[in-house]
Each structure stands twice: as C-alpha cells, then as structure tokens.
Amino acid sequence: MSAAPDQPTSGSLPPLPGATILGYPRIGADRELKKALESAWRGSTTLADLRASAADLRAATRSHLAALGLGGPASVPADFTYYDQVHQVTTALGAVPERFADLRGTAGQGFPGLGLEEYFTVARGEGERAAAEMTKWLDSNYHYLVPELDETTPVRYALGFGAVDPTDGPVAQVLEAARAGTDVRPVVVGPVTYLLLAKASDAAGRDFHPLDRLGDVLDAYAHLLVDLWAAGATWVQLDEPALACDAWDVPEERILAAVHQAYTLLSAVTERPRILVAGTYGPLGAALPVLGATGVEAVGLDLVAGRLPNAEDLATLEGKTVVAGVVSGRNIWRTDLSAALSTLEALRDALPAGTPVTVATSTSLQHVPHDVGRETGIDPEIRSWLAFADQKVGEVLTLARGLAQGREAVADELARDAELRARRAAHPGVRRDEVRDAVASVTQADRTRAPYPERKAAQDARLGLPLIPTTTIGSFPQTAEIRRARAAHRRGELGAAGYEDAMRAEIARVVALQEEIGLDVLVHGEAERNDMVQYFAELLDGFAATEHGWVQSYGSRCTRPSILWGDVARPAPMTVAWSAYAQSLTDKPMKGMLTGPVTIMAWSFVRDDIPRAQVADQLGLALRAEVADLEAAGIGVVQVDEPAIRETLPLRRADRPAYLQWSVGSFRLATGGAAPATQVHTHLCYSEFDVVIDAVDHLDADVTSIEASRSRMDILPAVAAHGFERQLGPGIWDIHSPRVPSVEECTELLRRAVDALGAGRVWANPDCGLKTRAYAETEASLRNLVDAAKAVRESL
Structure with missing residues (x-):
C-alpha cells in the first residue's frame, strides 16, 4: 500500500484531542x-x-461523528469489521482452525490472511466443517469468535492486517479516510487480549497456552504499525479489555510479563503511529504500572467500571496522555455530569503536573443504540433520562469543555442534568412500595424446592419420558409471514382476533411438525414473541421498548434491548394462554417457556439507581407468579432460560461470590414454588459452563441445556468431575451456523455425552433456540437429532 499524502514525521504527530470515543456502533x-x-x-x-x-x-459514520463535534485529529475511531473484531485478527494472521487450512492465503499476493468470502466461511461454517467457536465478549452480550491455536498454527502478518482489497483492514480504513480528508484512529484488539481470549486447539500439546505464540503475534503487530505509519495514521488504539479480568487460566505474573514484552517491543518500533492502549471493562489493576513503564504514548482507563487508580500507579503515567473513560459505553442512562466532572478533576489533580487528560467513553459504544432522539414512542419523560451513542458523544464533549474551561463553562448543562435526575428519582413508577415490600418479605424457604430425588420420581411418573429424551430449546423459525402479521397488528392493520388466529395457526403447525418428527417434549414455537426478553418487557410494568434501539450481538445478528427503568410488577399472565392452547393439541408434554430474571436484566438496559440484586428479585417474583399460573393450566414442564448468567459474571474473582448469591437466588425465587412433579428446565448458551458449573448446580433445575456443539463437548469433563447429579442437555446442533449436522455427527456428540454422564442423565437438543434458522434446515437437523438419539438408545 502506498503512503498517504502529507505523511507526518515522528516528531510532528499531533496529540490526542481533549475528547474522543473508543468506538462507535x-x-x-x-x-x-x-x-x-x-x-x-x-x-x-x-x-x-x-x-x-x-x-x-x-x-x-465519519461524517456523522464530525458533525457531532469530534473534529480533532485522530478523535474518530476506525473500528469497522464485517463480522467480529477478534475474527478480524485471526483471519488477518491466517491463524484459522486446521479444518479451514485450505483457505489460508486467499487474500492474495502470497500473504497468509483470508479473503472476505473465506472470512465468512470460517465464521459461519461450511458443509461438514463446523464454524469457529463463539462465546461472550467478557461480561457483555456481544459474541466473539474464539481463536484456536497450537504450536504449529500459522501466525504471520497479512498486508494491511486484512484482505488486500482496499476496503478491508485497518490500514485500508486509514487510507480511505485520508482520501476523504479525515485523520482516523484505527482500532485493533490488543495482542495480549487476543491471546488470552484464544483457546488451545485439539492438536495442541498438553502444556501449550496461546500466550506461547506471543512473539509471533507481536511480529505481525509490529508490521501493522509500520504499515499504519506509511498510510498516514497518527494514532492507533490497541484494546486490552482482558487485563480487567483476573480469572484467566494462567498466572497473573505471566500476563504482566506479556504486557511488558508486548508494549516494550511495539513502542520501540521506530516509524509508527502513537499508541493508545485502552484498558476497558474494568480497572487495569497491576497492569497499569507495567504499561506506564513502557513507551506507549497513551493509556485508557475505564472509570465507570473501575475507580481512580492510586497516586503511585498514576505517577507511572507521567509523560503519557491519560484517556479517562467517564461516560459509560455500556448503558443508556444519562451520565451524572457533575459526578463525572468531579472524577476528571480528581484525576487531573492526582496525575503528575502537566499530564494531558482526554475525556472519553469507558468502552466502545458498540453496546448501545445510535440515537435516542429517534425513539418517539417512548414516554418523553423517560426518554429525557436516556443517552444513546450520539448523546454520549455530546456528554464527552461537554465534560471535556468543563475540564478545560471550568465548571462555569458548562453550568447550564450541569443544571439541566441535575434537574432531570431529580425528576427521574421522583417518578411514581421508579419506586412502588408494594413491590419493595414483597421483595423484603422473601425468605429462604421461597427459594427452596423439594429434594431432587423426590422431584425426579414424581416427574418420571407424570411424564413417562424415554431414555435420552429429545426436545428443542423453545423458539421455532420466525417466518416472513409471522413477522408480517406481527407488524400489521402493531400498526393496527390486523385486529386482535386476526392476529391471535394467525399465531394459533402457526402454533398448531409447529406442534404437528414436532409430533411428526418424533420429539419427546414439545414447545409451542414462540411465534407470538418478537424477542425472548422484549416480549416479557412489554407485558411487565417498569419497562420501555425502543423502535430503533438495535445493537449488534454477533455477525449480522442484532437485538433491541428493552429499558428497565422502574419497579417491576406483572399485571396479568403473560404466556399461559399460548402454552395451554399448544398443550391442548398434543398428548406429549408441552414446555412453558419463560426468560429468567438474570437474562431479562442482562439483555435489557437495566436501571442504575438501585442494587441489581433487588431488581433480580422483583423479576423473580413476577416469574414465580407466572410459573404458578402455568401449573394451574396443566403445564408439567416449565423452562426458565438463563443464558446470561455466565456473561454477567464479574471479571474479578473477588466480586463473584456476591453476584452468584443473588443471581442464583433470583432464579430459585422464580422456580421455588413449583410442585415436585413439575419438571423445571433452564438453558445456558455460549456460557463457558465449566466456569460457573457450581453456580449452575445451585440453580437446582431438573434439566439444564447448554451450548456444547461448537466446543465439541469440551464442557463434559468439568461436568463429570463436578458430580453434577441432575439431567443435562449438551447441545448437539449448532444453530448459529446455517449448516445441517449429519446423523453421524449428532450421534458422535451424543455418545460423548452419554460416556461422560451416563445415559440416564442426558437429553438430546439443539444448543439454542431456532428463531433465526429457516424451516428447511430446521426440519432436516431435528430429524437427524432424533435419529441420533434413537441410535444411541438402541446401542445401549
């Protein structure tokens, strides 16, 4: 790639401006x-x-951010990727799993990186080749594709850190912006985080850890810095969120040594942009003074999830720019401007004299929607409490002005913010005494069911299920016809009776299909549900729904989180009529489908004015009433999904016991009133089950289904070692890939589960709901799943 015009020299690179963001949707x-x-x-x-x-x-995006006021050199981040920022690095290095080895080098010109078509092949799978494993990005609801490395995995620099095509990769984005007259700051996952997020491949030696490949990865990153320099980049942002976590399977001393090695080497590259190492998602802890001792020019601090570092650590940042993340990149509530400005003032005073401070977001804004101004359907009073990505840019600029010019310069903004915060606190829906009193009266007995052996005997007698029962996780494909009917009903073009008739017809079709395929425990398919959280949010008090509030979950998959703003109550049953109708169509057990309290919180923008434990119990009580109504309607199996219980696990070990106590407690409050003969299921997806197995055990569900197909049942040894005594459904079909698993593949995975756990404790199911899949692949995959279960039963 050729250098951009007017390329700066090393001594003339501009400083970071006083305001920036770490990323944008x-x-x-x-x-x-x-x-x-x-x-x-x-x-x-x-x-x-x-x-x-x-x-x-x-x-x-570049033009929009400039119009919002981010006009300084390198103030606009260039963080675009087609699917995932971690996968961008993997494919650039050619470090794809061995099953995709033939795709390496397709970027052209002899470089190891993958072309765009091959990039998607690894992400989504192809034929018999399973897609790259997917899991949650730290403690968020974003998913990344897990690198799989071993001692021999190719790790080499690809030109531009992406495909050679001029629209791919960070170097190309710098050149593209330069042609438009903009100096952007490319954003890349940092080398230490990349390796900590990776896993050892099946071919790796027993003692191998991905950090063993640090030298090879650093060589590629050093080449990237040189190419960014040649393209005219003045700054580069290397994100190191993994440093906010202390729960890795490698000693802290080794991680700190890797940080020192990485940033000593990269800062020693002579012709390169200035380096901002962004510490996000929590405090940098012991990594902060290590970074301070290297030659990087800027360090980002998350001062929303973390606190001000001590004076000794801050002293190590002398001569660097400190990027202060005081505006949350992860929630949608207005920033407390006065408190944030106080934090900035305290930081400035604690730093060595003359240390520049840049005001920023705590993380990338990829976790929030674009613009709250578009949400005209939300009560204007509630909307005034909110700040989406564009409003957060405005908050950053206001705080930067206040820090530079004094509080008097932003006095009007501070006064307006204080007024809105007071109005929010006084809103009648924010505090409801009857809800608070109900939570206060909860006892441990409310969270405790009969002993499992008693429950299992009652359930076996009631349900009469075969060995290795088959089921699905809940949702069936949402067809275009379903979406059209829902949209027409929302617009008032289809009346309530017509809408209910359309949904009942779809439910009847789904029930008949499951019976014909031969599944043992059926679901109604959730045709009436737009989303597994939003559906409940629209029926519970204390929530608001957005119209345009989309955020990326993975790849092209987007969600529209609801806003949990007030105390939660259930005005009426939410699912009973649909489940009861579905049960009336079959003699087989029908699952009632609920979303658990932790997941409703995690996949909403949850209020920030009371402890989350209290919010979780409010939701637990609402769901407890729903379980009771399902039982009264004759539903004998109830699934309460908690796929988010792992993703919201604190990144620091010391914070985990308190979280697990209240999160598990809220689930048990929701299910604790169920009769022994009612079989309670739960579901966890992409949740690194082995990390939270003890907590999942304490959920005390009768059946737990989990993601396991992409990891090829990696969780089974941990389950077996733990002595998990209840029933488990390790997913044998990866529904996040469009491929159809063969009977042989499903059978192999199911045999592994039976060998590890015993046939009496294994269920056969997909690893998640089927909402995003098409009917052709759904039917084929479910038939293969049922045939696999039959084959394993017969072999026993």
Whole structure:
C-alpha cells in the first residue's frame, strides 16, 4: 500500500484531542450492515456490492461523528469489521482452525490472511466443517469468535492486517479516510487480549497456552504499525479489555510479563503511529504500572467500571496522555455530569503536573443504540433520562469543555442534568412500595424446592419420558409471514382476533411438525414473541421498548434491548394462554417457556439507581407468579432460560461470590414454588459452563441445556468431575451456523455425552433456540437429532 499524502514525521504527530470515543456502533443506525451482509450471503448481491455498502456506512459514520463535534485529529475511531473484531485478527494472521487450512492465503499476493468470502466461511461454517467457536465478549452480550491455536498454527502478518482489497483492514480504513480528508484512529484488539481470549486447539500439546505464540503475534503487530505509519495514521488504539479480568487460566505474573514484552517491543518500533492502549471493562489493576513503564504514548482507563487508580500507579503515567473513560459505553442512562466532572478533576489533580487528560467513553459504544432522539414512542419523560451513542458523544464533549474551561463553562448543562435526575428519582413508577415490600418479605424457604430425588420420581411418573429424551430449546423459525402479521397488528392493520388466529395457526403447525418428527417434549414455537426478553418487557410494568434501539450481538445478528427503568410488577399472565392452547393439541408434554430474571436484566438496559440484586428479585417474583399460573393450566414442564448468567459474571474473582448469591437466588425465587412433579428446565448458551458449573448446580433445575456443539463437548469433563447429579442437555446442533449436522455427527456428540454422564442423565437438543434458522434446515437437523438419539438408545 502506498503512503498517504502529507505523511507526518515522528516528531510532528499531533496529540490526542481533549475528547474522543473508543468506538462507535458499526451495524448502522438502520442496520445497513446487517442487510448488506445477509443479502450477500443469500447471493442476492455480490461481495463487491457488500464492500460498497460497507464503505458508504464508514463514510457516513465519519461524517456523522464530525458533525457531532469530534473534529480533532485522530478523535474518530476506525473500528469497522464485517463480522467480529477478534475474527478480524485471526483471519488477518491466517491463524484459522486446521479444518479451514485450505483457505489460508486467499487474500492474495502470497500473504497468509483470508479473503472476505473465506472470512465468512470460517465464521459461519461450511458443509461438514463446523464454524469457529463463539462465546461472550467478557461480561457483555456481544459474541466473539474464539481463536484456536497450537504450536504449529500459522501466525504471520497479512498486508494491511486484512484482505488486500482496499476496503478491508485497518490500514485500508486509514487510507480511505485520508482520501476523504479525515485523520482516523484505527482500532485493533490488543495482542495480549487476543491471546488470552484464544483457546488451545485439539492438536495442541498438553502444556501449550496461546500466550506461547506471543512473539509471533507481536511480529505481525509490529508490521501493522509500520504499515499504519506509511498510510498516514497518527494514532492507533490497541484494546486490552482482558487485563480487567483476573480469572484467566494462567498466572497473573505471566500476563504482566506479556504486557511488558508486548508494549516494550511495539513502542520501540521506530516509524509508527502513537499508541493508545485502552484498558476497558474494568480497572487495569497491576497492569497499569507495567504499561506506564513502557513507551506507549497513551493509556485508557475505564472509570465507570473501575475507580481512580492510586497516586503511585498514576505517577507511572507521567509523560503519557491519560484517556479517562467517564461516560459509560455500556448503558443508556444519562451520565451524572457533575459526578463525572468531579472524577476528571480528581484525576487531573492526582496525575503528575502537566499530564494531558482526554475525556472519553469507558468502552466502545458498540453496546448501545445510535440515537435516542429517534425513539418517539417512548414516554418523553423517560426518554429525557436516556443517552444513546450520539448523546454520549455530546456528554464527552461537554465534560471535556468543563475540564478545560471550568465548571462555569458548562453550568447550564450541569443544571439541566441535575434537574432531570431529580425528576427521574421522583417518578411514581421508579419506586412502588408494594413491590419493595414483597421483595423484603422473601425468605429462604421461597427459594427452596423439594429434594431432587423426590422431584425426579414424581416427574418420571407424570411424564413417562424415554431414555435420552429429545426436545428443542423453545423458539421455532420466525417466518416472513409471522413477522408480517406481527407488524400489521402493531400498526393496527390486523385486529386482535386476526392476529391471535394467525399465531394459533402457526402454533398448531409447529406442534404437528414436532409430533411428526418424533420429539419427546414439545414447545409451542414462540411465534407470538418478537424477542425472548422484549416480549416479557412489554407485558411487565417498569419497562420501555425502543423502535430503533438495535445493537449488534454477533455477525449480522442484532437485538433491541428493552429499558428497565422502574419497579417491576406483572399485571396479568403473560404466556399461559399460548402454552395451554399448544398443550391442548398434543398428548406429549408441552414446555412453558419463560426468560429468567438474570437474562431479562442482562439483555435489557437495566436501571442504575438501585442494587441489581433487588431488581433480580422483583423479576423473580413476577416469574414465580407466572410459573404458578402455568401449573394451574396443566403445564408439567416449565423452562426458565438463563443464558446470561455466565456473561454477567464479574471479571474479578473477588466480586463473584456476591453476584452468584443473588443471581442464583433470583432464579430459585422464580422456580421455588413449583410442585415436585413439575419438571423445571433452564438453558445456558455460549456460557463457558465449566466456569460457573457450581453456580449452575445451585440453580437446582431438573434439566439444564447448554451450548456444547461448537466446543465439541469440551464442557463434559468439568461436568463429570463436578458430580453434577441432575439431567443435562449438551447441545448437539449448532444453530448459529446455517449448516445441517449429519446423523453421524449428532450421534458422535451424543455418545460423548452419554460416556461422560451416563445415559440416564442426558437429553438430546439443539444448543439454542431456532428463531433465526429457516424451516428447511430446521426440519432436516431435528430429524437427524432424533435419529441420533434413537441410535444411541438402541446401542445401549
């Protein structure tokens, strides 16, 4: 790649401006990237069309952020990727799993990186090749693709750290922006975080850890810095969120040594942009003075999830710019401007004299929607309490002005914020005494069911299930017809009776299909549900729903989190009529489907004004009443999904016991009133089950289904070693990939589960709901799953 015009010299690089953000939503305000991706995957458009759409989106984002006020050099981040920021690094290095070895080098010109088509192949799977493993990004609801490394995995620099095409990779994004007259700051996952997030491949030696490949990865990053310099980049942002976690399977001393090695080497590259190491998602802890001792020019501190470091550690930052993340990149509540400004003032006073401070977000804004101004359907009073990505940019700019010019310069903004905060606290829905009193009266007995052996005997007698029962996780494909009916009902074009008739017809079809396939425990398919959290949020007091509030979950998958703003109460039953109707169509057990309290919280923007434990118990009581109504309607199996219980696990070990106590307690409050003969299921997906197995055991569900297919049942040894005594459904079909697993593949995975756990404790199921899948692949995969269960039963 050629150098950009007017390339700076090493002595003339501009400082970071006083205000910036660490990243911006990349999916598009109207999900432009999602639509372009899925059109290309369907074959309706070409990869060239996709690249053009992506370039348009990037240009619009740059212009929009400049219009919002981010106009200084390198104040706008260039963090675009087509699918995932971790996968971007993996494919750039050619470090893909061995099953995709033939795809290496497709970027062209002899470089190891993958081209765009191959990039998607690894992400989504192909034929008999399972997609790259997916799991949650730290403690968020974003998913990343897990690198799989061993001693021989190719790890080499690909030109531009991406495909050679001029619209791919951070170097290309710098050149693209330069042609438009903008100096952007490329954003790349840092080398230490990349390796800590990786896993050892099946071919790795017993003592191998991905950190063993640090030298090779650093060589690639050093080449990247040189190319960014040549392209005209003045700053580069290397994200190191893994340093906020102390729960890795490697000693802290080794991680700190890796940080020292990485940033000593990278800062020693002579012709490179200035380096900002962004410590996000929590405090940097012991890594902060290590970074301070290296030659990087800036260090980012998350002062929302973390606190001000001590004076001794701050002293190590002399001569560097401190990027102060005081505006949350992860929630949608207005920043307490006065408190944030106090934090900034305290930081400035504690730093060595003359140390520059840049005001920023605590993390990338990829976790929040674009613009609250578009949410005209939300009560204006509630809307005034909120700040989406664009409003957070404004808050950053206000705080930067206040820090630079004094509080008098932003007195009007501070007064307005204080007024809105007072109005929020006084809102009648924010505090409801009857809800608070009900939570206060909860006892341990409310969280305790009969002993499991007693429950199992009662359930066996009631349900009469075969060995290795088959079921699904809950949802069935949401067809275009279902979505059209829901949209027409929402617009008032389809009356309540017509809408209910359409949903009942779909439920009847789904029940008949499951009976024909031969599943043992059925579901109603959730045709009436737009989302597993939003559906409940729209029926519970204390929530608001957005119209345009989309955030990226993974790849092209987006969610629209609800806003939990007040005390929670259940005005009426929410699921009973649909489940009872479905049960009336079959003699087989029908599962009632609920979303658990922790997941409703985690997948909403939860209020920040009371302890989360109290919010969880409010939700637990609402769900407890729903379970009782399902039982009264004759439903003998109730599933309370908690896929988020792992993702919200604190990153620091010391914070975990308190979290697990209240999160497990809220689930048990929701299910503790169920009769012994009622079989309670729960579901966890992409949750690193082995990390929280003790907590999951304490949930005391009769059956737990988990993601296991992408990891090839890696969780089974931990389950067996723990002595998990109840029933488990390790998913044998990865529903996040469009491929159909064969009978042989399902059988192999199911045999592994039976060998590890015993046939009497194993269920056969997919690893998640089927909402995003098409009916053709759903039917084929479920038939293969049922055939696999039959084959394993017969072999026993």
